[in-house]
Amino acid sequence: MITTSGLVEVPNLSHVHESRPNTTSAYLQAIDLEGNHIKRIPAHALRVHAAQVSLNYNLIEEVPAYAFKFAQISKLSFRGNINLKRLDDNAFAGNLVLRQLDLSNTAITSLPIKGLEKLEVLKIEKTPSLKYIPSIYDLRGLKEAHLTHHFHCCAFAFPDRHDPARHALYELYIKELKEKCSQNEESKSAERRQRSLEPIRLTSQERIQAAILGTSLEDDESTATTSEDDSPAQYDFDYSGDISNEDDTFTPPVNITNNAVIEMSECGNFSARLRIVNCTPLPDALNPCEDVMGWTWLRASVWFVVAAAVVGNLAVLVVLLANRSELTVPRFLMCHLAFSDLCTGIYLFMLAVVDLRSYGEFFNYAYDWQYGAGCKIAGFLSVFSGQLSVFTLTIVTLERWFAITYAIYLERRISLGTAAKIMIGGWLFSIHMAGLPLAGVSDYSSTSICLPVKSASVEDVVYQGSLFLFNAVAWVIIVVCYVQIYRSLGGGGEKYGGRAAAAAAERRIANKMALLIGTDLLCWAPVAFFGVTAIAGLPLVDVSHGKVLLVFFYPLNACANPFLYAILTKQYRRDLINLIARSGRCNWLVERYKLAATPPATAHTQPSTPAPLVPLVHYDRSHSQISKENGELL
Secondary structure (H helix, E strand, C coil): CCCCCCCCECCCCCCHHHHCCCCCCCCECCEECCCCCCCECCCCCCCCEEEEEECCCCCCCEECCCCCCCCEEEEEECCCCCCCCEECCCCCCCCCCCCEEECCCCCCCCCCCCCCCCCCEEECCCCCCCCCCCCCCCCCCCCEEECCCHHHHHHHHCHHHHCHHHHHHHHHHHHHHHHHHHHHHHHHHHHHHHHHHCCCCCCHHHHHHHHHHCCCHHHHHHHHHHHHHCCCCCCCCCCCCCCCCCCCCCCCCCCCCCHHHHHHHHHHCCCCCCCCCEEECCCCCCCCCCCCCCCHHHHHHHHHHHHHHHHHHHHHHHHHHHCHHHCCHHHHHHHHHHHHHHHHHHHHHHHHHHHHHCCCCHHHCHHHHHCCHHHHHHHHHHHHHHHHHHHHHHHHHHHHHHHHHCCCCHHHCCCHHHHHHHHHHHHHHHHHHHHCHHHCCCCHHHCCCCCCCCCCCHHHHHHHHHHHHHHHHHHHHHHHHHHHHHHHCCCCHHHHCCCHHHHHHHHHHHHHHHHHHHHHHHHHHHHHHHHHHHHCCCCCCCHHHHHHHHHHCCCHHHHHHHHHHHHCCHHHHHHHHHHHHHHCCCHHHHHHHHHHHCCCCCCCCCCCCCCCCCCHHHHHHHHHHHHHHHCCCC
């Protein structure tokens, strides 16, 4: 034990066993060099026989090739070497008895497999830099694995997807072994039947061999019976980690060269069941062993949602920005709404592309995706677009309510400059909320869909709660404003003297308002409800089922808003026709629109036809109602 002594290099311990001629029985129980300043491991410095070697909490940066050649070490630990980044491919080569390896709290990015074939316990905890874990076909003796990432344990649970090439060879080997053992069993059965019918006759060569070996016919019979019925012995070194007495020695594995024995051993111990590795941390609700989209039908559906969100919002942006000369407050707000919803479509597009590329083996790509720039960008777009969309919808609703409530006060309208200042505040708020997970509040890398669902601290819970609270307050404001708008327009056809046209117009307005409120409710309510239950510690849905909400409810506004607020309005169609007319193409479509938009003949266009008299009070109310319905506000 040389601990906390300022060593900068591993001392040469290769001469420890020279005083005892029988090196196979000489061993050290432990070599403890913990807490020093060791930076390098010289070649052959640890050519020892030891139960345990501890190099914990040093300054080791690299383990060179063949650092433990000719050594026999059962347990090796590098825990706490935060500067350890590189392990040579042959770092552990030559150590035939390594059973436990601890690389926790290091900065390694890969794990070599040479020399770890007999490894039973592997510890790589709190090492987020490790990208890839070898398969169970490389770590053939592994029984326990204590790792950092959930998706690494998926590699042991699904070896067919983690390493398809090696698994195919394994399946081929199992198939051939089954056929081989079946043929051997048939031949042995036929031989036993033949022996039962005929007396045993040995050839002269067999008799000479039996005489040399000192065996008789009865010995041969008993040997044959034993070899057929008894299970073969296991030739392997097994070390539990604790030295109980001085008789324990390191026994190297026995190399069996007799093909008949190998064949008998394989058939006697034959099992097609894969080895089970006890791995932690196990896949949980946030990180299941599945692809990004999970189900096949969800994988197909997300592309339709992406197409609707991207195409619809791009169409709105192109038409509105092409008519910048007629920019008004509603159009200005519609541009911001379309851009925020377009970001939601881009976020889903990124998830769909990653799911397509990693189909069937996402855990092999999980590190590069979840801890790379892609997931951070996708998560930022998701939160940013969600908050900016909610903020813009609230401002749009408030602007409509203000314009209709104070319709006769033209000087009280929201100016374009005021709307620009408000939206600058909305952008700053959305960027701030989307940037907090990048600064350490919650985390975009906690799940494959890159949402800040991690709630490990009070700051995480406060952050998530503020997101849901903002959405809830915004929805309440929207509902209250639309109810006030509806009440200001009248409340029924009876206020228009029972006129059917006015009642029908009011019903259309009520249906449109109900559709706007309903889409907002379907979009926010499920996500908010399950999010609040998760924050409270009682999650009612895991990530696997939460992806249904992500595809069909979360982007509902992004798909519906461009149609409800722009594409289905008369003003948008007029702007689109003007854009087509300026391009000089599709003139037939422009002429058709002009014919459809030409109003029918009335008393104003044909004076010979007298117009019916309408009371002034009813005319004013009806005229105000029609102008509100056909204008940009509604």
